[in-house]
Amino acid sequence: MTIIIDHHSDQNDAGDEIGEKNQGITKEEEETELVLDAGFEAPHTNSFGHTFRDYDAESERRRGVEEFYRVNHIGQTVDFVRKMRQEYGKLNRTEMSIWECCELLNEFIDESDPDLDEPQIEHLLQTAEAIRKDYPDEDWLHLTGLIHDLGKVLLHSSFGELPQWAVVGDTYPVGCAFDESIVHHKYFKENQDYDNPSYNTKYGIYTEGCGLDNVLMSWGHDDYMYLVAKENQTTLPSAGLFIIRYHSFYALHKSEAYKYLMNDEDTENMKWLKVFNKYDLYSKSKVRINVEEVKPYYLSLINKYFPAKLKW
Ligand SMILES: [Fe+2]
Ligand SMILES: [Fe+2]
Numbered sequence: 001m002t003i004i005i006d007h008h009s010d011q012n013d014a015g016d017e018i019g020e021k022n023q024g025i026t027k028e029e030e031e032t033e034l035v036l037d038a039g040f041e042a043p044h045t046n047s048f049g050h051t052f053r054d055y056d057a058e059s060e061r062r063r064g065v066e067e068f069y070r071v072n073h074i075g076q077t078v079d080f081v082r083k084m085r086q087e088y089g090k091l092n093r094t095e096m097s098i099w100e101c102c103e104l105l106n107e108f109i110d111e112s113d114p115d116l117d118e119p120q121i122e123h124l125l126q127t128a129e130a131i132r133k134d135y136p137d138e139d140w141l142h143l144t145g146l147i148h149d150l151g152k153v154l155l156h157s158s159f160g161e162l163p164q165w166a167v168v169g170d171t172y173p174v175g176c177a178f179d180e181s182i183v184h185h186k187y188f189k190e191n192q193d194y195d196n197p198s199y200n201t202k203y204g205i206y207t208e209g210c211g212l213d214n215v216l217m218s219w220g221h222d223d224y225m226y227l228v229a230k231e232n233q234t235t236l237p238s239a240g241l242f243i244i245r246y247h248s249f250y251a252l253h254k255s256e257a258y259k260y261l262m263n264d265e266d267t268e269n270m271k272w273l274k275v276f277n278k279y280d281l282y283s284k285s286k287v288r289i290n291v292e293e294v295k296p297y298y299l300s301l302i303n304k305y306f307p308a309k310l311k312w
Helices: 018-022 027-036 059-075 078-088 098-106 120-134 139-147 150-155 185-190 221-231 238-246 264-282 291-305
Strands: 003-005 108-110
Touching: 059 185, 078 221, 098 120, 098 139, 098 150, 098 291, 120 139, 120 264, 120 291, 139 238, 139 264, 139 291, 150 221, 221 238, 238 264
Parallel strands: 003 108
Antiparallel strands: none
16 A cells, blocks of 8 residues: 655645745755754755755745645644544554554655655654764664654554644644744634634743643644653653654744743753754755664664554
């Protein structure tokens, strides 16, 4: 079975990718980041020999992205998020190991990301291996790289085949005002929470410094994988869980919005998320990974941080 998803496209893994592409990292900032990131040599061209984020020539694609966010911004309400967390928090759909989930996701082929023409499992392993090279002692971060996108199984028929807008794309809090830095913010006007006085103030249903753990995030693969990891009693450090849950939260990590909801632990974990995000994008280059060669290492990490079978 092959399911075509737009994963890492602007249209959808908008989270990992659209975010970075659309939220205004300038070329200069990008270069600076690379220089500062000693040891990690980020490729400047992708598999097709173009520079990353070469979207300008593709106005049609842009329209697709915009339409994606229109639907996303209308649909992600407090009620919707609560319903999804309630439903998917039951973890009663299947039981499988982390590696089995990698293989399941690998059946999904990404067609629409101009920076990626490889199967998901290669993206996952490229991210993990790139981190491993620069941070050899942080084995939890290698594993986080491997599993951060596994929540995309929500697109699979056995997981309810959720629409793209409820699986990928940038994420943001619901239950308080939508920050203007969120991509295509204008479409929130059509969100039913937009005019709700309980939900449309700076703090909304939250309090200052309440901690992101207590914040409802728009529903997608990030929050789902976080729930799966937590409920299956992973022993990953809190920074790993933080990366999984917020890796598409671009309003926070690029625009520094919503910082007033963070507590001290979030601030600490944020440092690792910033490290991680560079690899999530730049690992999408043509460094082919020999899956069988690295598999034993990742199986040992899975064994260290997760039970043999997880509920999903
Ligand atoms: Fe992602
Ligand atoms: Fe990713």
